[in-house]
Amino acid sequence: MASESSLQAEVNRLRLQVEHLQVKDGSEPVYIGQYLLTRLEQLKVTKMFGVPGDFNLGFLDLVEDHPTIDWVGNCNELNASYAADGYARVKEHSLGVVLTTFGVGELSATNGIAGAFSEMVPVLHIAGVPSMAQQKTKPMLHHTLGDGRYDAYIKAAENFSISQAILTSKENAAAEIDRVLTDCITRARPVYLTLPTNLVYEKISSARLKIPLSRLPPPNDPDVQTFVIDEIVKLVQEADDDVVVLVDACAIRHDVREEVNELIKKTGFPVYSAPMGKTSVSENYERYGGIYVGSISHPEIKEKVESAKLILSIGCLKSDFNTGNFTYSIPTPRTVEFHSDHTKVQFAAFGGIGMKELLPQLTSRLQPAKRQVAVPPFTAVLPQENNDIISQAWFWPRMGQFFKPKDVILAETGTSSFGILDVPLPENSVFLAQILWGSIGWTTGATLGAAFAAQDVGLGRTILFIGDGSLQLTVQELSSMIRHGLKPIIFVLNNDGYTIERFLHGKERKYNDIAPWKWTGLLGVLGDADGTKSKSYTVHNKAELSALLDNNEFAAADKIQLVEVMMPRLDAPSALERQAELSGKTNAYVAA
Amino acid sequence: MASESSLQAEVNRLRLQVEHLQVKDGSEPVYIGQYLLTRLEQLKVTKMFGVPGDFNLGFLDLVEDHPTIDWVGNCNELNASYAADGYARVKEHSLGVVLTTFGVGELSATNGIAGAFSEMVPVLHIAGVPSMAQQKTKPMLHHTLGDGRYDAYIKAAENFSISQAILTSKENAAAEIDRVLTDCITRARPVYLTLPTNLVYEKISSARLKIPLSRLPPPNDPDVQTFVIDEIVKLVQEADDDVVVLVDACAIRHDVREEVNELIKKTGFPVYSAPMGKTSVSENYERYGGIYVGSISHPEIKEKVESAKLILSIGCLKSDFNTGNFTYSIPTPRTVEFHSDHTKVQFAAFGGIGMKELLPQLTSRLQPAKRQVAVPPFTAVLPQENNDIISQAWFWPRMGQFFKPKDVILAETGTSSFGILDVPLPENSVFLAQILWGSIGWTTGATLGAAFAAQDVGLGRTILFIGDGSLQLTVQELSSMIRHGLKPIIFVLNNDGYTIERFLHGKERKYNDIAPWKWTGLLGVLGDADGTKSKSYTVHNKAELSALLDNNEFAAADKIQLVEVMMPRLDAPSALERQAELSGKTNAYVAA
Incomplete structure (x- = not known):
């Protein structure tokens, strides 16, 4: 089936090439x-x-006049690129699009595009650029570097996009557009497209549009694939059903959630997730054991994963924060790695054997496990604390009780992205964090995009967790949410500065302080002057927070809401404390 | 004199090289x-x-502990780079410094650094990067692209900095630091320095520190210089004292204001300024005639400049917005161009002959003009309008009456940067705008840096003019101003969206709309919760604005103040209207 559709994709691609060669x-x-x-x-x-x-x-005239594509004017380009990233993550099988202007605009988006590259998110970056006549004569236009280097922005963009289309004439514009869009959706990475002012209204043939672009990867070589499957089946048999499935980021990015589900449902193998794979498998599934993150894992999870005779690792991405600072203890001889464009069986790598096609065929070859290795239950218990302070240890399990199926949940890099890991999220919820790129401020923009996408795909509430330090970077984008009638719930963890940094270095240093803001006044200033579109709250203790969470009107999220959560300055989720300890050792500043 | 100090600079440089070669x-x-x-x-x-x-x-530990250098924690990196740029522009003979972290941080600053490159502002960008051990083994750290390309950010930075020091060992660290700092201050452009975590606390010799770095350019070749001066003197004589001096951006950037002043005072030649040279020469000087900007100039100025027999053009930078869309009408045979590193006499270019050394020698050879060519008076007359609307035509001359000597005045790209051109600014005032780079939002960050620098150099009030659209991009930096006790006056021109864009294209288009903010609530939310540190106002008509400007307490600027100025949506300064008309022709979207 998968093979057939891969072939169909190849056929479509060849048809486009033929089309192009006919130049009709x-x-x-x-x-x-x-x-x-x-x-x-x-x-x-x-x-x-x-x-x-x-x-x-x-x-933009064409965009504004388009019947089904809406223009979302952002407050700035970095926020716009974050929004496109958040949109693409929630709206699977589509992509995010960000439009900027020459130089000033596109360069402001650089960090956001690089983040999408790092985290493998399909984003198209369109830069409106001077006309071809201007690009040839190179006048000293505004937004230029003043030295005639009209290609400098392209050179910069090449570092952070998987491919680029520098449109220069109408002859190959359609083919170039198709090429980068195909790269974007099949490789799940940003691509960069320049659109000169004089070409926008040039007329070209629409013939290619009849053949849709395909997001399917190229087909695997059948002989190699058969060999690989035989090898894996043999290893599974040798493991005597003591097999663990470990799901990670690329299972989401390269669209194999369904294939993974079929595999685990048929075999009954225990399944765990890395932080970046959270919610790729339902966290309520009875054979799901929670988050594996090397030596930072819950001891029982660590033991179960690391003692398995065979680990089927699907879409792994072994970054520092995703692996407990590289403390995986899974020997290669006991590992099969499935990736979008290759497979690794123990030490042997098989290039070109991608998991999208491989996994269903493997599943069809495997049998239900004869013995069911026990899986620790994945639950978050509310700790009994003898004070009313909103501690990190209490906050996250409490939030776990608030979540509903189909929630879209974003956790900013810092206490939030670490704190939420150990909380099981409900059925059909979607979890977003930037665990590899880790650019603080990202979630504000991403929440805007995610909330739009949630509407498109029938998901529910959009819920953001962000610290006071991070929100300051990108705060103006709350305004775009109000303006477009979006209704996220924004929890601002007010712990008086950059708490994640304090744990990494400089606990009492002033450089980790920030300006104190009146958080509950923000939405009123940023677009809800009459107070009808938003509601803001401050909660100082467990009782206040619990009362708010139990309030049905609040939970219904029928307007945009901001909750300032007062938390201790030097409290961090235990996972962050342990991570900070580990990175502290590798990043030490050796005072000679 | 200049030649002697240039030689001294060369001697210093050679001493450093000797020092380095001795490796002691x-x-x-x-x-x-x-x-x-x-x-x-x-x-x-x-x-x-x-x-x-x-x-x-x-x-940062070292920075925080440093006795004379203060850490200004910004809300985000783009704003920080804008602040460093604004600081460097006001604090002449120094430089701006911005410190970011690896990847996420440095890339967010890209647009700000590129702007400093384009507009020739000396800014040092320090990026804290992983240790040399990590750079060699290339683990998948957070803030990396996930593919081991640890050099990608350097490659991007190379496009927007004049030189780079990629520190890799303690052996040449001092020499590398000195090299890029020297490039930064002598060439007035950004430089990029990576500081690996493990090198910060490595000990090195302090011997080089005894020899200060010099910002003087390399000396001119004396023989060529003598020849060039002879040629210019001959042209001046042939012009029979019908000579005009035209001062532009690089007179400021390359530090020849004093030299220009000596030239114009001794000769009495009429002097005009391009937009980017505004305030390089006192706008109250009796022989100063105002702003020349090609066909957009006031007709009398245009006539005077273009009919002169000889134009001494000092530090010109012929960008579109600085020249009335390239409508200079000054033939080359009547022009001498003075630049930082070369001189052009009519058609002949003399490489290596820089103006810093050349101008004083030229001045000493010239005589006071025998006849004084008339100069039109540069004044801004308040128009009599039969309504109370705050029009652009009325607003700018009215502001002209409000300015005081030593004010630092920033005008955001848009209606502000065009509107203020025709208003004479007072003695010793400093004018900042980004006429070539034109990145909207720049002035918010730049105001922070400029206000700090104004304190250092004994200047007075810092006054910002910015539109509601532009302020949304970088608004959070107002918070840093409050936090550090700065007291700028911020005029927010509320004309309901991107008015400059409306004039360029899409007058009635929705994409030029923005979210309506409660501007007068901003400062309270961003750090002045009890209302003691700031004051905010809205003025709806001429009378209200005039009353505020005439209020001594307001004018004293003893706290940070924000004035929301209600202006018509489709009103623009006439210079902007004319510029838009001209660029519209070149940027036309040809609908086929």
């Missing part, structure tokens, strides 16, 4: 700008993020 | 981090901007 004019010519928008519409894009600028205004 | 240990070793801070202290740096991150925290 289509019967209904379209503007290049329309061509691009039609492709995005086919890929189910409904929102475009960005900031207007004089090199993209002409294209 | 100094008698009092210092940490590399301290070495860098001592160099910055010598260059009169008192503030370091940036955001803490785990790869720069160790260095």
Whole structure:
């Protein structure tokens, strides 16, 4: 089945190439700008993020007039790129799109695009650029470096995108657009497209649009695949059903959640997740044991995973924060690694054997496990504390009781991304964090994009956890949420500064302090002057927070809500404390 | 004199090289981090901007403990880079410094650094990076791209800095630091320095620190210089004293204001300024005629400049917005161009002949003009309008009456940067705008840096003009101003969206709309909860604005003040209207 559809994708691709080689004019010519928008519409894009600028205004006319794609004007380009990233993560089988202007705009988005690269999120970055005539004569336009280097921004972008289309003429514009869009969706990485002002309204053939782009990876070599499957089946048999499945980031990014589900349901193998794979498998599934993160794991999870005779590792991404600072204790001879474009069986690597096609075939070859290795229950127990302070240890399990199925939950890098790991999230909920890239401030923009995408795909509430330090970086994007009628719940963990940094270094240093803000006044200032669209709260203790969470009106999330949660300055989730201890050792500043 | 000091600079440089070649240990070793801070202290740096991150925290300990350099923790890195830029512009003979962390932090600053490159502002960008051991083994650390490309951020930075020092060992760290700092201050451009965590506390010789770095350019070749001066003197004589001096950006950036002043005072030649040269020459000087900006100029100015027999053009930077969209009408045979590193006499270019040394020698050869060509008076007359609306035509001359000597005045790209051009600014005032780079939002960060620098150099009030659209990009930096007790006056021109864009394209388009904010609530939310540190106002008409400006308490600026100025949505300064008309022609979106 998978193989057939892969072949179909290849056929489609070849048809496009043939199309291109024939160089014939289509019967209904379209503007290049329309061509691009039609492709995005086919890929189910409904929102475009960005900031207007004089090199993209002409294209924006087409966007604003488009029947199904809405323009979301952001407050700045970094936030826009974060929003496109958040949108793409929630709206699977689509992509995020950010539109900026030449130089000033596109460079402001650099960090957001690089983050999407690092974390493997399909984002299209369109930069409106000067006309081809200007690019040839290179006048000293505003937004240039003043030295005629019109290619400097492209050179920078090449470092953070998987491919680039530098449109220069109408002849190959459609093919170039198709090429980068295909790269974007099949490789789940950002791509970069320049759109010169004079080309937006050039007319080209629409013939290629009849063949949809495919997000399926190229087909695996059948002979190699058969060999690989035989090897894996043999290892499973030798392991005598003491097999553990470990799911990670790329299972989400490369779209094999369903395939993984079929595998674990059929075999009954215990399944665990790395932090970046959280919610890739239902955290309520009875054979799911929770989060494995090397030596930082709960001891029982650590024991179960590391003692298994065979680990089927699906889409692993072994970054420091995703592995307890590289403390995985899983020997290679006991590991099979499934990736988007290769498979590793013990020490042997098989290039070109991708998991999308491999997993279903493997599942069909495996039998239900004869003995069911026990799986520790994944629950978060509310600790009994003899004070009313909102501690990290109490807060996260308490939030676990608040979550509902289909919630979209974002946790900012810091106490939030560490604290939430040990809380099981409900059925069909979606968890978003930036555990590899770790750019503070990301979730504010990402929440905007995620909330839009949640509407599109029928998910429920969007809930953000962010510290006071991080929210200051990107705070203005709350305004865009109000403006577009989105209704996220935003928990601001007010612990008076950069607590994650305090744990890494400089616990009492002033550089980890921030300005004290009146958090509950923010939404009123940023667009809800009459107080009808939003509600803000401060909770000082467990009782206040619990009362709020139990309030049905609050939980219904029918307006945007901000909750300032007063927490101790030097309290951190235990996972963060342990991570900080480990990274402290590797990052030590040796005072000679 | 200039030649002597240039030679002294060369001697100093050679001494450093000799020092380096001897590779001897100094008698009092210092940490590399301290070495860098001592160099910055010598260059009169008192503030370091940036955001803490785990790869720069160790260095931040040294910064926080430094007796004369203060850490200014910004809300985000883009704002920090803008602040460093604003600081450097006001604090002449010094530089701006921004400190970020690896990847996420440094990339967020890209646009700000590129802007400093474009506009020629000396900014040092220090990126705290992983240890050399990590850089060699390339683990998948957070803040990496996940593919081992530890050099990707350096490659991006190379596009936007004039030189880079990638510190890798203690052996050449001091020489590398000195090299990029010298490039930064002599070439007035950003430089990029990576500081690995393990090197910060390595001890090195302090011997080099005894020889201060010089910001003087390399000396001119005396024979060529004599020839060039002879040629210019001949042209001046042939012009029969019908000579005009036109001063532009690089007169400020390359530090020849005094030299220009001596030239114009001795000769009495009429002097005009390009937009980017505004306030390089006193706008109250009786022989100063105002702003020349090609066909957009006031007709009398245009006539006077373009009809002169000879134009001495000092530090010109012929960008679109600085030249009325390239409509200079000054033929090359009537032009002498003075630049930092070359001189152009009519069609002949003389490489290596820089103006810093050349101008004083030229002045000594010239005589007072025998006839005084008339100069139109540069004044801004308050128009009589038969309504009470705050129009652009009325607002700027009215502000002209409010300014005082030594004010530091920032105008954001848009209606502000165009509107203020025709208003003469007072004696010893400093004008800041980003006319070439034109990144909206820049002035908010730049105001923070400028206000700090104004304190250092004994300037007065800091006054910002910014539109509601632009302020949304970088608004959180108001918080840093409150936190550090700065007292700028911020005029928010509330015209309901991106008015400059409306004039360029899409006058009635929704993409030029923004979210309506409660501007007068901002300062209270961003750090002045009890209302003691700030004051905010809204003015709806001419009478209200005039009353406020005439209020002594307001004008004294003894707390941070924000004035929301209600202005019509589709009103723009005439210079902007004319510029938009001209760029519209070149940027036209041709609908086929």
